């Protein structure tokens with residue numbers, strides 16, 4: 001048998017490339033034409049989308065539902081804050097490093113303990129762990145600022161050897177777009193790799209995957225680490241955009257929203273969670289203008305309608321094409 | 325269908341001249357589920373290269389025996405020696421890596437994956453399984469081996485179909501293909517022809533004969549014609565105990581076996 005499908009470009013692979021290029025081009029141009037409020041809004045959607053995508057690694061690909069992503073996101077945020085407050089002058093890349101280390105440590109902790117559990121027990125243990133971190137952050141006022149959180153100044157955009165400059169809304173958007181795009185491409189490649197196919201096999205049939213020789217727990221630990229680091233990166237970006245870190249973002253309702261982004265957008269597609277985040281945030285923005293806090297009622301009804309009529313989510317129909 | 329395989333030098337477990345060292349041997353294997361003793365002091369030795377039939381009425385403990393052998397269950401007591409090493413109680417993935425594989429009585433596949441992926445992931449468990457930065461299809465060695473296994477089990481041409489869409493008989497063969505793809509030395513088949521048509525059964529018997537050239541096979545089977553035709557030696561379990569052991573002819577002539585099992 002001579003099979004070299006990797007070398008072959010199928011029509012749908014070409015379609016994927018064209019689609020991705022068009023979407024990225026639109027996202028890059030968006031801040032040039034949008035008013036400041038919407039400029040910022042689109043940047044924020046990208047950040048929430050990155051967080052939701054990180055969760056999709058577990059929900060959509062490995063079949064593990066995490067209700068603890070707020071902890072990884074939060075630690076990314078507070079890690080970045082630590083770098084920006086303690087190191088003078090504030091350094092963009094150091095903020096990223098600290099944030100990733102913070103999220104990575106928490107992810108290692110959660111991964112080690114939670115992956116011993118399955119299904120709902122895994123989900124609950126991630127929730128419990130994230131709430132533990134919430135309480136620590138909320139109460140350890142001397143270090144974390146407690147309820148008020150931490151505020152800091154924005155680092156300058158420095159590209160190795162190219163000098164540095166203050167972020168403008170447009171360069172910040174481009175910076176976020178670049179980080180998010182690279183993360184997406186890297187995660188997508190990892191999920192297409194032999195390692196990623198093991199995760200999918202665990203989702204399909206964990207017992208059988210173990211029976212053919214895979215040490216399931218190790219794969220799950222790496223999956224949680226990967227997901228946690230990616231969520232931490234989103235936290236770093238959020239900190240840089242907003243110049244603060246606050247305990248509200250470590251609270252479990254954030255984790256719940258992340259799961260909703262996945263369900264709305266389409267689990268197991270990586271890009272679906274971005275669509276889910278965009279859809280949810282736009283709806284909330286629109287509805288809360290008229291309905292103040294009652295916006296949750298129509299939002300909830302729309303969510304239920306999606307679950308019933310579009311159980312695959314908004315982009316679920318693209319699943320097979322996106323994962324080739 | 326002849327009772328004997330075509331091979332001359334088949335190692336036999338039933339005494340005689342210098343029997344080869346058994347590839348797998350159990351010593352006093354016992355499994356209790358609460359008050360129920362599913363296996364009671366089972367001691368069996370299977371010589372390398374043999375096809376061993378395991379028969380017995382429903383609930384006799386046949387599947388439980390396989391569960392112990394493959395690490396799904398930890399025996400209450402007793403030892404399982406595989407090439408001389410005690411593997412009782414090891415994790416399923418560890419046992420798999422020692423080259424023991426099984427198929428399941430109730431089809432146990434990756435339903436939402438393609439037929440090729442079901443077998444490819446099993447091949448991959450021995451090659452590149454931690455690689456993260458290249459597309460899985462770039463590992464042509466794994467893909468080619470998976471395609472070869474699919475051809476072996478009669479599923480060539482079905483590669484891109486979803487496993488869930490295969491017919492029952494095809495899923496049974498995929499089941500065997502997944503097991504084979506892990507390159508086992510010992511293959512445990514739990515009722516591989518269950519629910520198959522006559523033609524499918526015949527094809528599966530031929531398949532088992534073919535793959536038996538390179539490995540040792542334990543087969544649980546309810547179809548007497550199949551098991552009598554395939555096995556060199558048959559072990560009869562009844563209420564978790566070994567009732568009889570011998571060649572198919574001996575088993576068919578055994579009065580106790582006839583009493584509890586064969587007479588219908």
Ligand SMILES: Nc1ncnc2c1ncn2[C@@H]1O[C@H](COP(=O)(O)OP(=O)(O)O)[C@@H](O)[C@H]1O
Pocket residue numbers: 357360362380381382383384385386387388389
């Ligand atoms: N996990 C289990 N828990 C409790 N009882 C079990 C379990 N597995 C099997 N049994 C019982 O052990 C006995 C042997 O079952 P099994 O090995 O499946 O029989 P066979 O495969 O020979 O039909 C049966 O009485 C069955 O009900």
Ligand SMILES: [Mg+2]
Pocket residue numbers: 386387388429
């Ligand atoms: Mg059985």
